[in-house]
Amino acid sequence: MTTVRAPSKIIPRAFPGIKANEIEELIANSQVHSYAPGAVLCRENAVEDRFYMILEGDAEVTKIINNAEVRLLKTLGPGDFFGEMALIHNAPRAATVTAKSPLTTLELNKTGFDRVLHNSSSVAMAMVSEISRRLRSNDQMAVDDLRLRASELADAYQKLAEQDFARREFLTNIAHELRTPLMAASGFLQMLRSGVMSGDQISTAIETVSRNVQQIVALVNDILFLQEMELVLPEFQAVDLNAVAKNVTDTYAPKAIERNVNLRFAPSGGLPHVAGDSKSLERALAALVDNAIKFSPHGGEVNVRLSARGGDILLAVEDHGIGMDKDAMTRVFDRFYHLDRHENDLFGGIGLGLSITKQVIEQHHGNLTVASAPGRGSTFTIVLKRQN
DSSP: OOOOOOHHHHHHHHSTTOOHHHHHHHHHTOEEEEEOTTOEEEOTTOBOOEEEEEEESOEEEEEEETTTEEEEEEEEOTTOEEOGGGGTOOOBOSSEEEESSSEEEEEEEHHHHHHHHHHOHHHHHHHHHHHHHHHHHHHHHHHHHHHHHHHHHHHHHHHHHHHHHHHHHHHHHHHHHHHHHHHHHHHHHHHHHHTOOOTHHHHHHHHHHHHHHHHHHHHHHHHHHHHHHHHOOOOOEEEOHHHHHHHHHHHHHHHHHHTTOEEEEOOOTTOOOEEEOHHHHHHHHHHHHHHHHHTSOTTOEEEEEEEEETTEEEEEEEEOSSOOOHHHHHHTTSTTOOOOEETTEEOOOOSOHHHHHHHHHHHTTOEEEEEEOTTSOEEEEEEEEBOO
């Protein structure tokens, strides 16, 4: 409960040294007003001419920072006062004052203040002293605000620098990954055109050119897919994840056979549908299956499993390959992060597949997790909400 302060007790706080007869004159030239919670007494940047002394209730002083953030500067209570600058200077308000609770104020406008000032030198001196104190306080507030803005500017500059570094690294990686297949394809094409090849050599050269062109096409398609996913969110429909998993495993069955990997998928009966885009989800799952086959040993096994848990549908891809340590697990979804070599094995790819999967699943409001250990394989699990 707030305490009502008598004007005769409050005025000396605003104007130290004021005489009793001057207090009475100030009261005679002032008015008492009441405000409901939320009422704005004075507004930042507005030009007003009223001085307020709080008799009862609380008020909040706020200021807009960086044209967006509303910052609470302080809370005023009975006996506090504000707006004295408006009595002597025709300048915009520096802050907004809003009633926090039922508020009663004693208010003095510029006309009434001029009448008092004309007859009272002590009020004039008190006003000069108080305004000097407020200006020092406002200067400190301005310094603090400048420090905050400098810190925010430094953070923004750091983010721009990081983005520029990421952009340059992206371009470097793309150039590197395109150069190798382009040089290989170009070299064999030059040899074919020169006529130095014959018989089986021509078939081998054509196969090499085709393989490298397909690598370039796959890379460009991945980049375009990422761009499209960032710009256009597909319209979601009911998706049967059994059908998605079957399409992907059927597509990758020849690759699994080529690498002597046993790719297994058993449909889950009665599984609810999810809301999503089937083509995007196939692309996401394809990257996981491709990754699992790539890092599985010859004779290894990759399992694709579907299950329901509460309101979630889980789609897991499990392999028993080389696995990952904790550091790799924290970076595995980053663009262009990939493993080139493990012991005597070399691995292709540029590290876009898992980042594509992560982006697709996030746009489906789902989660993508990984559990792994070196030498014990990895399990990637997609978690999506069942369709209502």
